[in-house]
Amino acid sequence: MxxxxxxxxxxxxxxxxxxxxxxxxxxxxxxxxxxxxxxxxxxxxxxxxxxxxxxxxxxxxxxxxxxxxxxxxxxxxxxxxxxxxxxxxxxxxxxxxxxxxxxxxxxxxxxxxxxxxxxxxxxxxxxxxxxxxxxxxxxxxxxxxxxxxxxxxxxxxxxxxxxxxxxxxxxxxxxxxxxxxxxxxxxxxxxxxxxxxxxxxxxxxxxxxxxxxxxxxxxxxxxxxxxxxxxxxxxxxxxxPAEGDGSSGPVDRGGPSSVSASEVLTWLDACPGGSVVYVCFGSRAVLNQRQMDELAAGLERSGVRFILCARQSSRGGHVAAGDVGAVPEDFEARVAGRGLVIRGWAPQVPILRHRAVGTFLTHCGWNSTLEGLSAGAVMLTWPMGAEQFVNAKLLVDELGVGIRVGEKSEKVPEAAELARVLAESLRSDLPQRVRAKEMSGAARDAINxxxxxxxxxxxxxxxxxxxxxxxxxx
CATH class of the missing domain: 3.40.50.2000 (Glycogen Phosphorylase B;)
Structure with missing residues (x-):
C-alpha cells in the first residue's frame, strides 16, 4: 500500500x-x-x-x-x-x-x-x-x-x-x-x-x-x-521549482500578464549583471495612489534599471475601495530603455534568478522572502500586512540581508530618499549583499x-x- x-x-x-x-x-x-x-x-x-x-x-x-x-x-x-x-x-x-x-x-x-x-x-x-x-x-x-x-x-x-x-x-x-x-x-x-x-x-x-x-x-x-x-x-x-540544467524554472505559475515571460527574460538578458531592481508587492497587496506616486517618482529619479510589477486590483484588502494606485501617466515613456512595467502576474522566480537582478523591493510575503533569499538578492522591505512585519524584522535585524524602505501606508518613503536607497542597494560591496549571497548558499545546501x-x-x-x-x- x-x-x-x-x-x-x-x-x-x-x-x-x-x-x-x-x-x-x-x-x-x-x-x-x-x-x-x-x-x-x-x-x-x-x-x-x-x-x-x-x-x-x-x-x-x-x-x-x-x-x-x-x-x-x-x-x-x-x-x-x-x-x-x-x-x-x-x-x-x-x-x-x-x-x-x-x-x-x-x-x-x-x-x-x-x-x-x-x-x-x-x-x-x-x-x-x-x-x-x-x-x-x-x-x-x-x-x-x-x-x-x-x-x-x-x-x-x-x-x-x-x-x-x-x-x-x-x-x-x-x-x-x-x-x-x-x-x-x-x-x-x-x-x-x-x-x-x-x-x-x-x-x-x-x-x-x-x-x-x-x-x-x-x-x-x-x-x-x-x-x-x-x-x-x-x-x-x-x-x-528546481533550476535544472541552468534553466530559470517554470515561468507559468500564476495568472495572466501584460508582458510574456520570454519578453521579460529577453529584456533582462540585455542588462549588465546585478544592475536591476525588481519591485513587486505580491499576488494580493495593492498600493494606494500616494504609495504608487512616491514609488514611481523614486524609480524615475534613481536612474537604476528596474522591473515594476503593478497590480490593478484591490483584492488584497490593503487599500480603501477606490484608492487603487495607478502607474502615473507617461511614466513608462519617461523611463523607456531602463524600466519595464508588468501589469498582472510576473514570472517572479525566473526574474529573481536572472544574473541581471541584484535587488528586490518586496512586501515581505513569505513566498517572496524565500524566493529573494534563494536568489541572493538584497531585500528592500515594505511590509503591508499579515505576518509581513515579522518577516521584515527577520530580514533586516536578524539575517542582515535587508534594508527598511516603508511600512504599509504609515511610512511611505519620499521619492528622493527612495531613489538614494535604490541606487545604493545595487552596490556590489554592500554588507547586505555579502550576507544575501551566504543565505542563498545555505538555501541551496538545504535542498541538495x-x-x-x-x-x-x-x-x-x-x-x-x-x-x-x-x-x-x-
Whole structure:
C-alpha cells in the first residue's frame, strides 16, 4: 500500500503553489526499496485547477479533487473579517463533500496536510483517525507569533506594542503591525471564538510542515518544537521549482500578464549583471495612489534599471475601495530603455534568478522572502500586512540581508530618499549583499541533500509508521 496524503491548500495562488511544490518533492523523493510509495490528492477549486497542470503532467501519482468555490457573501465583510468569512464558507461547503469522498474512497488518505488557515481540518482528520499536519506557507517565526497571539490573547501595552516574551530574544511589535484578523478579535463574538478555537487546532495538530530551512530559522524551529511539545516539526523549504540544467524554472505559475515571460527574460538578458531592481508587492497587496506616486517618482529619479510589477486590483484588502494606485501617466515613456512595467502576474522566480537582478523591493510575503533569499538578492522591505512585519524584522535585524524602505501606508518613503536607497542597494560591496549571497548558499545546501531533504524524508517515514501502526491495531 502507498502512503496516500491529502493536500488541502487555502484557495489562493500564494498558498496553493508552495503546497504543490511540496507535493512534487514528495512524489519525486528518492525511496529506499523497503519504503512505501507516495500518492497525493490535492483539493482544488475550479478556478485554480490550471495551477496543477504542470504538476499533473509530471506524475501519475498526483490527482486533483475538484471541489466547488463558495458563493460570494450576500453582504460584504470588512477587510479584517474577510478571512474569517472565507474560512467559514469553505468549511460549510467542503466538509460534507470531503467526508463523502473520504468514506467512499477505496484507499483513503493516511494523513491530511492542510493550510494553517484551514484549521477546522484538525477535527476532520481526528474524527477519521488520521493525523492532521499543518502546512505553514509562512516561516517558523511568523507561525510562532501566530501561535502566541491566539493562545495567549496578547494585548498592547501603554506604548501600543505587543511583547512576545516566550519567543527567542523576546521580540516586540507595534499593535498596528499585527494581523488585521487578530486585532479585530472580540471576546464573546461567536464567529471570532470559533476562529480562535480553530487556530488552537493548529497547535494541537499531530505535526507541522514549514516552508523554511534550518539555516534560516533554526532558533524559531527549535522554539516551535518546544512550544507544541514534540519533534514532529519539519522544515522542508525553500519550496521552489528546481533550476535544472541552468534553466530559470517554470515561468507559468500564476495568472495572466501584460508582458510574456520570454519578453521579460529577453529584456533582462540585455542588462549588465546585478544592475536591476525588481519591485513587486505580491499576488494580493495593492498600493494606494500616494504609495504608487512616491514609488514611481523614486524609480524615475534613481536612474537604476528596474522591473515594476503593478497590480490593478484591490483584492488584497490593503487599500480603501477606490484608492487603487495607478502607474502615473507617461511614466513608462519617461523611463523607456531602463524600466519595464508588468501589469498582472510576473514570472517572479525566473526574474529573481536572472544574473541581471541584484535587488528586490518586496512586501515581505513569505513566498517572496524565500524566493529573494534563494536568489541572493538584497531585500528592500515594505511590509503591508499579515505576518509581513515579522518577516521584515527577520530580514533586516536578524539575517542582515535587508534594508527598511516603508511600512504599509504609515511610512511611505519620499521619492528622493527612495531613489538614494535604490541606487545604493545595487552596490556590489554592500554588507547586505555579502550576507544575501551566504543565505542563498545555505538555501541551496538545504535542498541538495541537506537539512530540508532530510526533514522531508523523515516526514514521510513518520507518516508511514503511523499508517502501519494503525493497520496493526485494526
Amino acid at each position: 502507498s502512503v496516500h496524503i491529502l493536500m488541502y491548500p487555502y484557495p489562493t495562488a500564494g498558498h496553493i503553489i508552495p503546497l504543490l511544490d511540496l507535493s512534487h518533492k514528495l512524489l519525486h523523493l528518492p525511496r529506499p526499496a523497503a519504503a512505501a510509495a507516495v500518492t497525493v490528492t490535492v483539493v482544488v477549486t475550479p478556478e485554480n485547477l490550471h495551477l496543477l497542470d504542470p504538476f499533473l503532467a509530471s506524475s501519475s501519482s498526483l490527482q486533483p479533487l475538484v471541489l466547488p468555490s463558495p458563493e460570494p457573501p450576500a453582504t460584504p465583510h470588512p477587510p479584517q473579517r474577510r478571512l474569517v468569512a472565507t474560512v467559514r464558507a469553505l468549511r460549510e461547503l467542503h466538509l460534507p463533500l470531503l467526508s463523502r469522498w473520504f468514506e467512499s474512497h477505496p484507499s483513503p488518505p493516511c494523513a491530511v496536510v492542510s493550510d494553517f488557515f484551514l484549521r477546522w481540518t484538525h477535527r476532520f482528520a481526528r474524527d477519521r483517525g488520521v493525523p492532521r499536519v499543518v502546512f505553514s506557507p509562512s516561516g517558523s517565526f511568523g507561525l510562532s507569533v501566530a501561535f502566541a497571539l491566539w493562545r495567549d490573547l496578547l494585548r498592547p501595552d501603554e506604548e501600543s506594542a505587543v511583547s512576545f516574551a516566550k519567543l527567542p530574544d523576546s521580540p516586540r511589535f507595534p499593535w498596528s503591525h499585527l494581523p488585521d484578523v487578530y486585532r479585530s478579535y472580540e471576546a464573546g463574538d461567536p464567529e471570532m471564538e470559533r476562529h480562535r478555537e480553530d487556530a488552537l487546532g493548529n497547535i494541537e495538530s499531530w505535526g507541522i510542515v514549514v516552508n523554511s530551512f534550518d539555516g534560516l530559522e533554526r532558533a524559531y524551529l527549535d522554539h516551535l518544537r518546544k512550544d507544541v511539545g514534540h519533534d514532529r516539526v519539519w522544515a522542508v523549504g525553500p519550496l521552489l 541533500g541537506g537539512s530540508s531533504d532530510k526533514d522531508l524524508s523523515d516526514f514521510v517515514r513518520c507518516v508511514d509508521e503511523q499508517r502501519r501502526s494503525k493497520i496493526q491495531t485494526l
